Amino acid sequence: MSQILIVEDEQRIASFVAKGLKAAGLTSEHVTTGAAGYERAMTGDFELIVLDLGLPDMDGMDVLERLRGSGNTLPVIVLTARTTLEASVGSLEGGADDYLAKPFRFEELLARIRLRLRTATVAAAGPAIMRCGDVELDPLTRRVTVAGAEVDLSAREFALAEALISHAGRALSREQLLSRVWGYDFDPGSNVVDVYVRYLRAKVGAARIETVRGVGYRMVP
Ligand code: CA
Numbered sequence: 507m508s509q510i511l512i513v514e515d516e517q518r519i520a521s522f523v524a525k526g527l528k529a530a531g532l533t534s535e536h537v538t539t540g541a542a543g544y545e546r547a548m549t550g551d552f553e554l555i556v557l558d559l560g561l562p563d564m565d566g567m568d569v570l571e572r573l574r575g576s577g578n579t580l581p582v583i584v585l586t587a588r589t590t591l592e593a594s595v596g597s598l599e600g601g602a603d604d605y606l607a608k609p610f611r612f613e614e615l616l617a618r619i620r621l622r623l624r625t626a627t628v629a630a631a632g633p634a635i636m637r638c639g640d641v642e643l644d645p646l647t648r649r650v651t652v653a654g655a656e657v658d659l660s661a662r663e664f665a666l667a668e669a670l671i672s673h674a675g676r677a678l679s680r681e682q683l684l685s686r687v688w689g690y691d692f693d694p695g696s697n698v699v700d701v702y703v704r705y706l707r708a709k710v711g712a713a714r715i716e717t718v719r720g721v722g723y724r725m726v727p
Contacts (some may be wrong), residue, residue: 510534510619511551513543513569514558514585519608523556526612530672532619540564544572547580554622556615559586559597559600567600574601581622583615611689613665620645638674641710643667650710657709660710662687666702670715670725677718699723 510527514520515538527534535552537543539562547555547569555573559566570582584597584605597605604618605683620634624646636643640653648664650657659667666685669678678686680699688698707715716724 509553509623511543511546511555512536513540513547513561513566513601514556515560515562516540516558519558519585521616522612522685526620529686530616538562540566540569544569547573547578548576550581554581554583554619556583556585556619557602559584559588567597569599569712570600570602582694583618583622585610609689611665612686613668618677636668636671638671639727640716641667641671641714641725643671651715652710659709660705662702663706663709666706668698669711670706670723674725677721677724679722683722 509532512520512523512534514523514536517538520536520538523534523661524534535546537546538561540563540609543555543557543561546552555624556570557566561569566584566586573580573582582601585604586597586605587608603622606615606618627671628659634645636645642651643664643723644650645668650659650664650667666683667684683699687702699722703715716726718724
């Protein structure tokens, strides 16, 4: 049984999301049509749906409407290339719990998924604080402390710290960090990862983020 149902016809985006979810410890199943999405969603096997609006057989909004019309209350996060205000408001009025405009960063989607899963599971245990050594990060409140002292991170620095801590002790390549923190359509030749690692080191302590030669970076527990 998978936790997240991904309804998305673009293979590239679906596998980007599926890989990220797997790395975050969440299981997923992927379908490419609205009909299959509706059918799978109605099985009760899932905890949340990531729903693309531009599907080959029907509009994602119609899938959502059918689901809500059938009494299905699964949290739905809509992915849309439509960036107009009407589209955003429309998806929320249509019963979506949240929406994200493409292109999006994976960490942004993950934060929303976690929030919705938590909202859906009233009896869930306390927030999952992420730790690596004396660095603590709370994905919900976005609070970060180093040896008990709060540090102020920008959204991007926070996403980078989150990616590194979720793989604490293991190295992440620049490409993995680009994809997890900046999104799938970022220029792979960019040195933005190195720049942000430098920013983050200045805030959490240089020794806590190790350079792994020929690979990338690793958070030291
Ligand atoms: Ca699409």
